[in-house]
Amino acid sequence: MSIADVISFDNTEVAFKSKSDKELKRDYRLFKLLSYPWLARTGAKMTAVLLKAGLPVAGIIRKTIYEHFCGGETLAECQKTIDELAASGVYSILDYGVEAKNNEADFDHTAAEMIREIDFASENDFVPLISCKMTGLGRFELYEKVQQGDRLTAEEEKEFNRIRERLEKVCRHASENNVSVSIDAEESWIQEPVDKLTHEMMEKFNRGRVVVMNTAQMYRKDRLDFLKDAVAEALRKGYLYGIKLVRGAYMDKERARARAMKYPSPIHETKSECDHDFDEAVRFCIDHYEKVYTCVATHNEASCKLFVNLIEDKKLDKQHPHLLCCQLYGMSDHITFNLAERGFRAAKYVPYGPVREVLPYLTRRAEENTSVAGQMSRELQLYKTEMTRRGL
Ligand SMILES: Cc1cc2nc3c(=O)[nH]c(=O)nc-3n(C[C@H](O)[C@H](O)[C@H](O)COP(=O)(O)OP(=O)(O)OC[C@H]3O[C@@H](n4cnc5c(N)ncnc54)[C@H](O)[C@@H]3O)c2cc1C
Numbered sequence: 543m544s545i546a547d548v549i550s551f552d553n554t555e556v557a558f559k560s561k562s563d564k565e566l567k568r569d570y571r572l573f574k575l576l577s578y579p580w581l582a583r584t585g586a587k588m589t590a591v592l593l594k595a596g597l598p599v600a601g602i603i604r605k606t607i608y609e610h611f612c613g614g615e616t617l618a619e620c621q622k623t624i625d626e627l628a629a630s631g632v633y634s635i636l637d638y639g640v641e642a643k644n645n646e647a648d649f650d651h652t653a654a655e656m657i658r659e660i661d662f663a664s665e666n667d668f669v670p671l672i673s674c675k676m677t678g679l680g681r682f683e684l685y686e687k688v689q690q691g692d693r694l695t696a697e698e699e700k701e702f703n704r705i706r707e708r709l710e711k712v713c714r715h716a717s718e719n720n721v722s723v724s725i726d727a728e729e730s731w732i733q734e735p736v737d738k739l740t741h742e743m744m745e746k747f748n749r750g751r752v753v754v755m756n757t758a759q760m761y762r763k764d765r766l767d768f769l770k771d772a773v774a775e776a777l778r779k780g781y782l783y784g785i786k787l788v789r790g791a792y793m794d795k796e797r798a799r800a801r802a803m804k805y806p807s808p809i810h811e812t813k814s815e816c817d818h819d820f821d822e823a824v825r826f827c828i829d830h831y832e833k834v835y836t837c838v839a840t841h842n843e844a845s846c847k848l849f850v851n852l853i854e855d856k857k858l859d860k861q862h863p864h865l866l867c868c869q870l871y872g873m874s875d876h877i878t879f880n881l882a883e884r885g886f887r888a889a890k891y892v893p894y895g896p897v898r899e900v901l902p903y904l905t906r907r908a909e910e911n912t913s914v915a916g917q918m919s920r921e922l923q924l925y926k927t928e929m930t931r932r933g934l
Pocket residue numbers: 725726727728757759761788789790791792793809810811812813814816839840841842868869870891
């Protein structure tokens with residue numbers, strides 16, 4: 543049996559079951575608009591300017607792109623989205639979408655919000671995980687300095703300890719409340735301290751179950767070896783490993799910095815090398831599924847089919863808690879809902895937060911959903927197929 547035979551992602555009836563005709567047409571119009579690269583780019587920039595100027599555009603954004611890609615402004619507002627996804631057997635991973643903060647009060651506020659997220663998740667059977675960005679808990683420049691190996695001042699040492707304390711508080715609370723925390727990967731020049739802190743927390747909390755998960759960006763040339771070494775170390779030290787596999791979101795920025803600073807780019811030269819490493823990582827993790835919790839986080843159909851195929855091939859329990867496939871809310875419903883329909887553990891990353899705060903996230907979604915970025919034509923085609931099927 544070929545990979546393609548195991549599951550088809552073409553069933554649009556399953557993919558869009560939860561959308562009314564009106565919602566389907568509205569979302570089709572949104573994706574159609576986003577398919578114009580110039581509109582997606584200038585629209586996002588203009589919105590930021592208009593919001594800054596205090597013009598009342600938040601309402602328009604909220605009713606359009608925000609509602610499509612975000613769960614709500616608050617945890618309570620996310621409940622409806624979580625329930626709708628759960629009705630189709632789809633899990634939610636909450637993601638407080640506030641980015642790039644730089645003062646201690648904001649970092650404390652983000653940590654407190656994560657504690658609230660954990661309490662909220664512990665009361666929702668369909669929210670097994672929350673996500674955490676380390677730049678929400680500490681200053682980017684400080685991580686950078688730690689990675690460079692520069693000597694920290696006494697003040698900076700204290701500041702770094704406060705980051706560790708915030709993270710530990712969040713992980714401990716998750717551990718006590720049967721929730722897991724997935725730590726995002728960001729720019730390669732801050733990733734070393736992020737990996738180190740994450741592994742520290744894993745060693746502390748991943749004893750009976752996986753409480754803490756790291757993220758590996760497989761567009762990086764060194765991540766397959768990194769992953770294998772990290773799992774070997776976890777096995778040696780007797781703790782469970784948790785990993786979210788992604789391709790990576792900062793390719794242009796990574797390459798530009800490497801060029802400007804004249805060091806070899808850490809990113810694969812070609813997409814096929816990146817795809818190769820991603821799929822190798824999926825194989826490696828599933829081979830070790832008893833000790834490694836894997837979240838295959840991608841919109842790539844071939845990688846999702848590989849995940850399914852390996853589970854079927856090895857006759858694993860599709861509902862094993864260490865096997866999860868995840869897409870972003872508002873994208874690739876054809877993958878998520880068809881996976882869930884066939885009994886696999888599938889999830890959506892559900893960002894939430896004030897409209898103004900999640901704007902950088904929305905800008906990235908707008909840009910990656912243009913026809914140039916490629917995701918778009920597939921989404922549009924699926925919406926069209928379903929509209930035709932319903933005779934709309
Ligand atoms: C649930 C979820 C969580 C995520 N969390 C994170 C996170 O924590 N950190 C993060 O960085 N990203 C994260 N992402 C984004 C992710 O890294 C990708 O940018 C995005 O998902 C697109 O990749 P893909 O596998 O879905 O699709 P594809 O369309 O198959 O892959 C596109 C990706 O391939 C890579 N690529 C494209 N061209 C080349 C090339 N010429 N050479 C080398 N590589 C190339 C790039 O990474 C690009 O984003 C997350 C995505 C999801 C779905």
